[in-house]
Amino acid sequence: MNKAEPSLSEQQQIRREKLDQLKELDVNPYPHSFDVTHYSTQILDNEDEYVTKTPDDPSKTKRVSVAGRVMTRRIMGKASFFTIQDKEGVVQVYIRRDDIGTDLYNKVFKKLTDIGDFVGIKGFVFKTRTGETTIHAEEFQFLGKTVRPLPTPKEVENEDGEVVTYDAFSDKELRYRQRYVDLVVNPEVKETFVKRTRMVQAMREFMNERGYLEVETPILQPIYGGASARPFKTHHNALDIDLYLRIANELYLKRLIVGGFDGVYEFSKDFRNEGLSRFHNPEFTQVELYVAWKDYSWMMDFMEQMIEHVALTIHGSTKIKVGEHEIDFKAPWPRIPMYEAIEKETGHDLSDKSDEEILKIAKELHIDIEDGMGKGKMIDEIFGDYVEPKLIQPTFITDYPIEMSPLAKKHREKEGLVERFEAIFNGKEIANAFSELNDPVDQRERFEEQARLRADGDDEAMTVDEDFLRAIEYGMPPTAGIGIGIDRLAMIMTNSESIRDVLFFPQMKPEG
């Protein structure tokens, strides 16, 4: 035994001994393959098709071959019941010494097969006295020994038909760190992640149908930009340069619009060097989409249609239960200019106020004011505290102060504002979009303003990206762009309270 290995529990030692005993019996503990013909739910959902109609002569009925993990065992001497869990669910198996042979039954099944081990069985389907659809095993094959015991939760249906779980594997830290175990023993976890994938697929299909091109852009970037955030820094040895992990892919996708694509999108992992919370993981997924010739009003139409489509695809309904609320994604959604939304909740019309007046109002509203907070930041704070949490149903908030939006085009009518919207669901920002700024002179000025903020100590402000400026100097058509937070959308679509519940492997501190 490897001395570096941590000391083994009694149960781990016993399982290793069983592994040796299997080899001594010439049973391969790790065979190479097994022919699966059916999945558990396929049999259970179509029991009329599979349950034998000739119980007195099983030779005349269908055979099924199923593989998976042993999850429970009930041994009654010369016959036993156990359950197999496969990718779709759990099915019960009935196995008898006289069907599979004394040695295989007594030595291999009874003595050396543990909960968690992989087995394959072939047999026919019947109903037990208590009415459970069960596979009567005629062949049993060992498919993989596990040397570490799984947690052993029990699910029971009580008299009211509710499923009660005993001894659940519930320690959140262990569930996140050992997601593989969480997935095995907590079936709803699998469902959440399947839904997440179907959600992404539905979005991808929706965009593909409209002719937009899925692309890939650099994650390692010499100049990061496209959002206000602190980056992760890394180093390329051969070039001997520092690189940053992208915080957004906006500036690269817009370069592709310059290059002549009409619509491009990317599902992208972005990285922000910030704290963790139930809404924040240092790496997270966005989809960003840029469409030429369009503006932010068009993008609102697009988004509400796409998300309605996603809800229908996943849930078959536009209405989704999220926590205490039922959220209805049926398009169209209300579109409320930011100043109107603030005025409605606070009574203050900020639209024609000076910086000093807004500062005074912010103080009245008990907003935490920090040094160097500009007008835009204060308005954002007021909005975040007084308006955003109240927007449970899907809502577009439109027309943001120019100070907070260095990449958005100036509003066609309203002075001091840009054509930007955020989509708010369940009191949280899910998407951010604008009519993209394509005036290179204006863009340079906005970058320079960012650079000033940066020089004044705002380490989330953007840096001047000369190559991006050069690109739009060559000319970018009118363009609408959007970024949608996939993790947060997945939280809503799966009724999850924490971003960690929709990430297979959320960021954790190192163990130990």
Add this chain to the structure above:
RNA sequence: GAAUCGGUAGCUCAGCUGGUAGAGCAGCGGCCUUUUAAGCCGCGGGUCGUGGGUGCGAGCCCCACCCGAUUCACCA
């Protein structure tokens, strides 16, 4: 970063005003050929998060630290 709560057997948890660590499941040995939280008889299993301290004596009290959960603050 702050506050609150928590860390005891493989899993879920008890453990009183400090008195030498318990249950169920899981495991091991036996019985049991339609069970289903299967049942019955018997048995083993712990550096009580880590390190200090105060007690004759610490899972429990004190201090420091580690890890986590939740809430709050900043970012999507």
